[in-house]
Amino acid sequence: MFNLILFGPPGSGKGTQSEKLISKYHLKHLSTGDLLRSEISNKTQLGLEAKRYMDKGSLVPDAVVIGMINDALDNNHDADGFLFDGFPRTAVQAEELDRLLSQKKTCIDVMLALKVSEEELVKRLIKRGETSGRSDDTNEQIIRARIEEYHKKTATVADHYQKENKVVMVKGEGGVDEIFDRLSKEIDRLKKLHNC
Ligand code: AP5
Numbered sequence: 001m002f003n004l005i006l007f008g009p010p011g012s013g014k015g016t017q018s019e020k021l022i023s024k025y026h027l028k029h030l031s032t033g034d035l036l037r038s039e040i041s042n043k044t045q046l047g048l049e050a051k052r053y054m055d056k057g058s059l060v061p062d063a064v065v066i067g068m069i070n071d072a073l074d075n076n077h078d079a080d081g082f083l084f085d086g087f088p089r090t091a092v093q094a095e096e097l098d099r100l101l102s103q104k105k106t107c108i109d110v111m112l113a114l115k116v117s118e119e120e121l122v123k124r125l126i127k128r129g130e131t132s133g134r135s136d137d138t139n140e141q142i143i144r145a146r147i148e149e150y151h152k153k154t155a156t157v158a159d160h161y162q163k164e165n166k167v168v169m170v171k172g173e174g175g176v177d178e179i180f181d182r183l184s185k186e187i188d189r190l191k192k193l194h195n196c
Helices: 014-025 032-041 045-054 062-074 091-103 118-129 140-154 157-162 176-193
Strands: 004-007 028-031 082-085 110-115 167-171
Touching: 004 014, 004 157, 014 028, 014 082, 014 176, 028 032, 028 062, 032 045, 032 062, 032 082, 045 062, 062 091, 091 157, 110 157, 110 176, 118 140, 157 167, 167 176
Parallel strands: 004 082, 004 110, 028 082, 110 167
Antiparallel strands: none
């Protein structure tokens, strides 16, 4: 099994690169943002609760997302590995993820962290907001609130994995294919080492 976290602030390209990586490396994509948006479009109780936070650019409570990831891991016993996108986003989520994976006799092999300047993030998200229909892309204030939430609560998650020497920084600016090549090179190198 090979498990990786694709990490980075809102707009850094996690979703875009995840699509390409799961197809190349046959990983199961677990995006908490996608799972939450699906709950919202199905108008479930969980979705209604999550929407209140997402519309403001705030993080959804840990218990909600941890429950979703737990279910997703249980429902994908036969996966060759997981690509976590947008999770974990707090220290509590990281600890819980490690615990759930260790119950399954596996662990995170690597965190690939995309590095993109704040102005580039805002530019990308404002542009996407013109067509995406995502409530959290509608204006610059909410976009900046998401980035601030990342700095306040999420950036520290990298320290958690850095303690185990599992963080690799990757330049997230340039063309999509160019960034994909950089990520692929790291994965090819790390797969041989197999940390877990
Ligand atoms: P989530 O869905 O995870 O969104 P996000 O982290 O804000 O990330 P984005 O989807 O905006 O950006 P991305 O890094 O995936 O970049 P993308 O490839 O899309 O979370 C949304 C909300 O859900 C959170 O705010 C929170 O409320 C809640 N949530 C989710 N997970 C949670 C958790 N674990 N705990 C608590 N709450 C949680 O690209 C962005 C744009 O840039 C696209 O238009 C793309 O086409 C473009 N782009 C991509 N690459 C390039 C490039 N190289 N050059 C130019 N443009 C590019």
